[in-house]
Amino acid sequence: MKKKLICIVISVMTIAFALTLGAQVGGGDIVMKNSGGDATFSHERHTGKGLTCEQCHPEPYMMGEKHKTVTMKEMAQGASCGLCHNGKKTFTFKGNCTTCHKK
Numbered sequence: 001m002k003k004k005l006i007c008i009v010i011s012v013m014t015i016a017f018a019l020t021l022g023a024q025v026g027g028g029d030i031v032m033k034n035s036g037g038d039a040t041f042s043h044e045r046h047t048g049k050g051l052t053c054e055q056c057h058p059e060p061y062m063m064g065e066k067h068k069t070v071t072m073k074e075m076a077q078g079a080s081c082g083l084c085h086n087g088k089k090t091f092t093f094k095g096n097c098t099t100c101h102k103k
């Protein structure tokens, strides 16, 4: 009985810890500096749209790896944001520059 209670306490603590950690890691905004003006990626905005971690990790974004710079030309061929922001899965980057780039 006592053992069971300890088990429950430990699992609750683990979940609470995972949630706090998740709020920092997955929820924090990532600013990508580039010549087109700083582009911000928001985990909150994306997971809030029903996307799962697996749709972006490990492909196209390997977690814990150094950021790989991608050009808009490469995005037009489906790299990085261009995997979805292509007018098929969601709004295209074409003509929507200021949605991502803030001067």
Ligand code: HEC
Binding pocket: 022, 025, 026, 030, 041, 043, 046, 047, 051, 052, 053, 054, 055, 056, 057, 061, 063, 064, 066, 067, 068
């Ligand atoms: C729509 C795509 C997308 C989804 C969905 C997504 N991520 Fe990410 N994630 C990114 C991008 C983009 C980066 C930044 C990659 C880079 O800098 O090259 C990133 C980076 C990260 C990093 C590294 C952060 C850092 O500061 O280096 C972690 C950890 C992470 N994501 C966790 C998660 C978890 C956990 C989930 C699910 C809750 C998730 N991601 C869902 C796109 C996504």
Ligand code: HEC
Binding pocket: 039, 040, 041, 042, 045, 046, 049, 051, 055, 056, 080, 081, 082, 083, 084, 085, 089, 090, 091, 099, 100
């Ligand atoms: C796995 C697919 C996927 C990838 C990869 C992806 N996005 Fe998105 N993004 C979405 C979807 C879906 C939406 C929701 C669009 C809507 O609400 O109609 C969205 C919305 C957005 C929005 C609008 C957020 C809001 O609601 O205000 C911005 C800005 C954005 N993405 C930037 C980026 C950037 C920058 C990258 C690359 C670093 C990126 N996205 C990569 C799927 C993706």
Ligand code: HEC
Binding pocket: 032, 033, 034, 035, 036, 037, 039, 040, 068, 069, 070, 071, 072, 073, 080, 081, 085, 092, 093, 094, 095, 096, 097, 098, 099, 100, 101
């Ligand atoms: C879905 C979000 C998104 C949209 C919309 C978008 N960009 Fe970008 N752009 C980015 C991100 C993110 C980077 C930085 C990529 C990196 O660091 O890996 C970038 C990089 C760039 C760069 C530097 C790399 C290069 O290609 O020379 C330029 C310039 C640029 N964007 C211009 C534009 C213009 C012009 C538009 C509108 C036609 C636009 N972007 C629309 C997300 C977006």
